[in-house]
Amino acid sequence: MVEIYKETGRMIKDIDDSFFNAILQKQFEYQPELKERYNSKQIQKYIDDTKYHLSYLSEAITNNRQVLFNEYLAWIKIYFNGLPVTDDEIILNFLLVRDGLKEILPNEMSNISSKFINTGIEYYKSKPPLLPSFITDENPFKELAQNYLSFLVNGDKNSAHQLIMKSVENKTSIKDLYLNVFQVTQKETGRLWQLSRITVAQEHFITAATQLIMAQLYPYLFTTELKNYKVIVSCVEGELHEIGARMVADIFEMEGWNSYYFGANTSIDNLIDNIKKHQPNIVAISATMIFNISTVSKIIQTIRKFDSLKKIKILVGGYPFLIAEDLWKDIGADGFASDALAAVEIAERFLNQ
Ligand code: B12
Structure with a gap:
């Protein structure tokens, strides 16, 4: 029972490039307007995205955990919501992958992959593209986290640094800073990127600044x-x-x-x-x-x-x-x-x- 899932996951992981090109051609057959719209960069992106989808499908099946695939689909829904790719295009892509897998996997295995994809598509359809903030009202350091992130989003790492050093002087523990400030602001940074509200450069800047500020706290660790x-x-x-x-x-x-x-x-x-x-x-x-x-x-x-x-x-x-x-x-x-x-x-x- 477990072995068949592992074997299916492994076979999906090993699929070669001709599969992805065939899926792209099928998508063009169903949506000829895409063929007009896609330049070579977008074609490569489509192929990369399809490979990426399969890497998640493969892990979900290997571990027989639908939730791993569903969470990925929920992530896609939010990520693509701000971009010029429609739900219909995404769903069609998954249906074509499902049918393509039927052609190359033995029956028992393609039944498994079809079940994962069908359940995933239903989950995709049912999920609203909403992602609440990671800086919640329950967080006792909500205000500090908000102010810290706001400095960093605006490119002001010195003020972010001073804010943290001041709260250390005011006896905020390093553990609270780690879990209630840095951890949540990092997750919030990911959310803002996923919602296209900040750029990749801003995300990298915030992460690098947080790593630098964490390093400044080292003297307080070894006590x-x-x-x-x-x-x-x-x-x-x-x-x-x-x-x-x-x-x-x-x-x-x-x-x-x-x-x-x-x-x-x-x-x-x-x-x-x-x-x-x-x-x-x-x-x-x-x-x-x-x-x-x-x-x-x-x-x-x-x-x-x-x-x-x-x-x-x-x-x-x-x-x-x-x-x-x-x-x-x-x-x-x-x-x-x-x-x-x-x-x-x-x-x-x-x-x-
Ligand atoms: C910073 C960041 C990056 C940086 C990382 C730089 C660095 N030096 O670490 C870079 C730019 C490299 C990056 C790359 C990518 N990223 Co990124 N990234 C993030 C971001 C914004 C923050 C990560 C972070 O610091 N989290 C804070 C830490 C403290 O939390 P944590 O890891 O959960 O750790 C805690 C617990 O889990 C636990 N824990 C962790 N490890 C362990 C181990 C043990 C043994 C135990 C017991 C506990 C434990 O304790 C920790 C502390 O309390 C996240 C957002 C997010 N939600 O996390 C996205 C995020 C993880 N990335 C994402 C993506 C998509 C990518 C890329 C694919 C982007 C791309 N197109 O290239 C690549 C993939 C790279 C790869 N192969 O790994 C997505 C993943 C979505 C998904 N579907 O899985 C996220 C969620 C962003 C988003 N909201 O869309 N990323």
Whole structure:
């Protein structure tokens, strides 16, 4: 049962370029006006987008989690809402992919992919293209977060920096700044980009400024009594979102752990070599993009192969694990946490068992 899903996901992942060109030609047959409208850049974009859709479909099927595909479709709906691509064009693209897969996959597998795509399309149709702010009324630091982000959106990193340093002087804890200010303003930045309210350059500027400001807070991190525990924190290969992992490493450090932070896009081989070398109590693996779940799973399987690493507990975290309940169990991790504070709590619970 599980194997057929994995095999279907794998076959979809391995599909070659001729498939995507055939889908494009079919879309032109149904919508000849698109053929007139698309220049070579738009044709390439259509092909890239279709490949991208399949990378999500493949992970959703591999893990037998409709929610992973649905959330992606909800994301597309909002993203394309501000752009000159209609719902009908997007839905037709998915229908053509579904029918194209019927031609190349064995029956049992194409039934699975059709079910995922049909359910996804219904979800797409039912979702309004709305995305509420991540800076909510429940956030005790709402005003600080709003003011901080507003400075950065306007390109004023010095005022953003001063605002944070002033709140540190006023005894706001680093943990509150991390979770209630930086984490939510980063997510809000993503939302503003997705809604086309800020540019990619602004998003990069805000992220770089936040990383710089987090680095200025380092003197406040290393104040606790040291424990004799080690943690390795790393993003998987292909994963460029590193701030969540950085926060996890920093909060471990604040709690007296010795942390080894390897950042974004670390190769499996390199990670395994370092796990062998440092023999940590905990390995914390971070992934944000749904198409990286398989790599997380591969890392876990590789660690489990070595007798010398048997005692190590593996934690996973990041967006896919937040939306797909118990996915962490299915891929063989020992635990999952929704944020950096909870990560340390779980890790210490393991060690006190
Ligand atoms: C900054 C950013 C980038 C930067 C990252 C730079 C950097 N140095 O990190 C860059 C420009 C590289 C980037 C690239 C892309 N991005 Co981007 N990015 C973001 C953004 C705005 C912020 C990420 C962030 O810092 N979040 C804040 C951290 C603190 O939150 P977190 O990661 O969830 O971490 C917490 C918990 O999850 C947990 N946790 C995390 N890891 C772990 C691990 C363990 C073990 C545990 C226990 C817990 C844990 O603890 C953390 C701290 O509390 C997000 C928006 C968002 N919603 O996150 C989009 C976002 C993730 N990106 C998105 C996209 C689409 C992309 C690109 C595809 C864009 C493109 N067209 O190229 C690429 C993909 C790159 C790749 N292959 O990885 C989308 C993803 C949507 C989707 N469908 O999946 C988002 C959601 C934006 C959006 N709203 O549309 N991005």
